[in-house]
Amino acid sequence: MTIKATNICCSRGPRQVLQDVCFSLTSGDCLILRGPNGVGKSTLLRVLAGLSQQSSGTLELDHEEIAYSGHLDAVKFQLTIAENLSFWAGVYGTDTTAQVIAHFGLNDLADRYAANLSAGQKRRLGLARMTLSNRKIWLMDEPTTSLDAEHTGLIAQSISDHCFAGGIAVLSTHLDLDIPSAKTLDLLQFIPTKDTNTSIFLQGSF
């Protein structure tokens, strides 16, 4: 299980945000993306997830092994916590809903509608999906937003366990997480040097 990114350039709209991003990860690695707001952390994660296309460069990773969690929690308010998770279990074809609910301390809330959860509880529910998916590569965009210290620790622990079990995690965060195997990648070094015009009309796409 590896991820290999070679000279990836990403654009957001017509503007190029990252140039020549290179890294390679193998089983057990955890990569933390750092950089100020707007540097392109989310854009890079979306490219890794296959949701966006890189404008150039090559990316080698197994898309069948990806579990992605974005800014939004992908939680349905009209469903209970248990229903939300069993839906994702059905999508990913796994059946560990009960264990995951217990592991993330959601037992007491299992029959509550997601509309009545706090922001942090919703975030935990969104992250419980990652464990539930039973996939090897975790891509997480700011997983620690709106979590308290205790649950930030729980997330860091889940990520460490995941990497220890041979998985790979790529995440963006502004906090210092206690993950032993973590490497840090500062995206500031990949800011484009010259202002390249990536307008689709000039590239001949039309």
Added chain:
Amino acid sequence: MLALFTRDLKLAFRSGGGFGLALAFFLIVVMFVPFGVGSDLTLLARIAPGILWIGALLACLLSLDRIFQLDHEDGTLDVLATSPLPLSGITAAKATAHWVTTGLPLTLAAIPLGYLLNLPEPAYIWLFASLAIGTPALSFIGAFGAAVTVGIKRGGLLLSLLVLPLYIPTLIFGAVSVTKSVDGLNPLPSLILLAGLTLFSVVLMPFASALALKANLN
């Protein structure tokens, strides 16, 4: 895909799911027609097939933007796109769920509403058959329109403009098959063409919608 289908059904029946919306609209449109055109029974009988079909079509249009918009807004669509389900399977499951929650109730409601419009007796079976066969096409074509406009906030106007022309063939063959049965002609040819349209949409639209979604998620 079954998980997605059952979840969409569940959401439609929960609060704010919009299950009753299409049905209530259909009811209102059809019940208002006799007030608008007067109580001339022969006239009502003549326009009944067209009114029922147009009513069902517009009612269906009303709920289209919910197919993908809600999942897009809360991030579910991004996660689904990276899940093991193929995008075409996702759109097929969602369009089918849309049909079960709008097309099917509309088909069933059309029978009593036909009575309100003095629809002649031999036409009921053809009304039921044409709606049952035709409404899946409305849901699948509509899902394509919804996929194209998914990134646009309140894209309802664009969605309608995009989808209505694509609905015209379905409307023509559906309404004509009922009209022919009223006139004592053979409605089967139009019904078969309608079935062809539906099969065409059900087979091709999920793939077209998948391409549109992929472009919009970018």
